Amino acid sequence: MIEANRQGDVWVVAEQNDGELEDVGLELLSKGRELAERLGVRLTAVVLGAGEAGHAERLIHHGADRVLVAEHPLLAHYQSNSYAKVLCRLIEEHKPQIVIYGATPLGRDLAPRVASAIRAGLTADCTDLDIGDHVEPTTRQKYDRLLYQVRPAFGGNIIATIVNPERWPQMATVREGVMRMPDADPARRGEVVRFTPDLAPEDLPLEILEHKRAERKVNLKAARIIVAGGAGVGSKENFRLIWDLANALGAAAGASRAAVDSGWIDKDHQVGQTGTTVRPALYIAIGISGAVQHRAGMSEAQKIVAINADPNAPIFQVAHYGIVGDLNRAVPMMIDAIKRRV
Amino acid sequence: MAYNIVVLVKQVPDTKRLTADAMRDDGTVNRTALPAIFNPEDLYALETALRIRERYGGRVTVVTMGPPQACEILRESLERGADDVALITDRRAAASDTLATSYILSCAVRKLGAGRAVDLVICGRQAIDGDTAQVPPQTAEKLGWPQVTYVETVEEIGDGRVLARRNTGRGTERVSCPLPCLLTVTDGGPQPRPPSARRIMAVKKARSRAELERDARDDAEVLARAESLRKRGLLITQWDLDDIEADLAWCGRDGSPTKVKRIQSVVLTGSGFKKVEPAEEAVAAMVHELIEDHTIG
Secondary structure, three states: OEOOOOOOOEEEEEOEEOOEEOHHHHHHHHHHHHHHHHHOOOEEEEEEEOOOOOHHHHHHHOOOOEEEEEEOHHHOOOOHHHHHHHHHHHHHHHOOOEEEEEOOHHHHHHHHHHHHHHOOOEEEEEOEEEEEEEEOOOOOOEEEEEEEEEEEEOOOOEEEEEEOOOOEOEEEEEOOOOOOOOOOOOOOOOEEEEEOOOOOHHHOOOEEEEEEEOOOOOOHHHOOEEEEEOHHHOOOOOOHHHHHHHHHHOOEEEEOHHHHHOOOOOHHHEEOOOOEOOOOOEEEEEOOOOOHHHHOOOOOOOEEEEEEOOOOOHHHHOOOEEEEOOHHHHHHHHHHHHHHHO | OOEEEEEEEOEEEOOOOOOHHHEOOOOOEOHHHOOEEEOHHHHHHHHHHHHHHHHHOEEEEEEEEOOHHHHHHHHHHHHHOOOEEEEEOOHHHOOOOHHHHHHHHHHHHHHHOOOOOOOEEEEEOOOOOOOOOOHHHHHHHHHOOOEEEEEEEEEEEEOOEEEEEEEOOOEEEEEEEEOOEEEEEOOOOOOOOOOOHHHHHHHOOOEEHHHHHHHOOOHHHHHHHHHHHHHOOOEEEEEOOOOOOOOHHHOOOOOOOOEEEEEEEOOOOOOOOEEEOOOHHHHHHHHHHHHHOOOOO
């Protein structure tokens, strides 16, 4: 167990896959920067790998004060045991007060393994982090400046704030796409600490026989405009309307879980709690009733247009413009209006 | 080579069945109005275990932690083909977070392995109430075993290793992992078989002691019914924290580093939107506004 260290840094574990840094690590640096400044401590990024040039500089340009780079040929490919071993040692040595990970498949495999080994608390899939005080109701003990870990639970129907008063570091995984990607500042300078951790072949029990990276067919996170269809679209043929409007706008096509489950569009297009979280400039929701699971993935869009036949559909609660009516009439009208302007 | 397999399962409220009936007037969710179900991905874990047993022989034991009501999914496991089941129920385990839960489950796996070593623990990837996916990797760590998460299919087992295909959604991997190990499976693998009619009849009367205590008039009746069930092999194994030799300091509230500070129900608030008539002129005016404020273009 690691004792509380009030002077400890804020850490972001930056994930790399096949030598490429994942966006979520950079996104976490914006929130990490904010937390570190509130606490008056450094923001440290930690990256594990076989030794890729350029990652440390990029992490500094995006807000890290210091980067710990663990380099070892045995870290070239992720394994739970080897990565957890290196991270546990680092945490024991440096005693950070906060460690945040991306809630990616890798982060969700790694973070619990680390938490269990050092017997620290861990909150999964946070959508926000903050610093605040806490009084433990059972002991009346007061804790200053803890990490508030905010996450949806119960299928998105409740929002829970979790704290971790005693057993540090305070650790959380954070959903991809919910934190703003910071702007890179090439003038930023920071400290880079490179080292070779102790690893032996027995730290890698798995044999990776085959490893294929799936090419995402659509990058919803990067789309400025998303046109999304749901159950109300009615059929795969009718989903053509969604594509037509998306094409007219130069937008990406999105979908609710219902549309994906019906086989009208590939799962890569799914927006929502089990799909992708997006924050585009414009989100057009067509025939989507707006269950909490879906709204959790899109309510941060700057402008939302909802088209639905049901005036009581919850999607209208988050919409800026609402068209109550037949989408088969309204969508062609929109396409028409956009084309006439061009 | 036969394998001794433990499947860890959870009973959860059916969060996907969230209809208007489960909503209160104030817009929050009435959890008790939701049916309790077998966590969906845990059914895939059970199916994976049953297929291994059918191919190689062995034994499948299903374990859950929860209130006496959780025996419902243990009976369902028996109906679907599990050889044995066990309920961990103890008030002192209440308020356990994922770390404490994984500790308790690891104690149960150790107890099950005391006679014949456990080769595999199989879990669903995550439960639909918490969606954390933390308990399985933490249980693996507590056991000191390797883990393979996001498994779609187990291709084969032999020479003390399991060969599995995992799909994280970002890519696929075929990995070989030494036994004993822990697997978490997604719903991308073979469909869970339905309960068999014959087995439904056979295990209909199976009960745990906790259920008997809940339903019986007095202790004498509990004893009599428990004895009668035991003779027919229908008394569901029930353990408390002492039975699995758990250190209480690592269980329940005391064993849980994370504390819930606040719970807010998501309330639908009508912030008001601009209503656009489904007519050409109105739609064109909306598009014009979106172009004017540089949202489009």
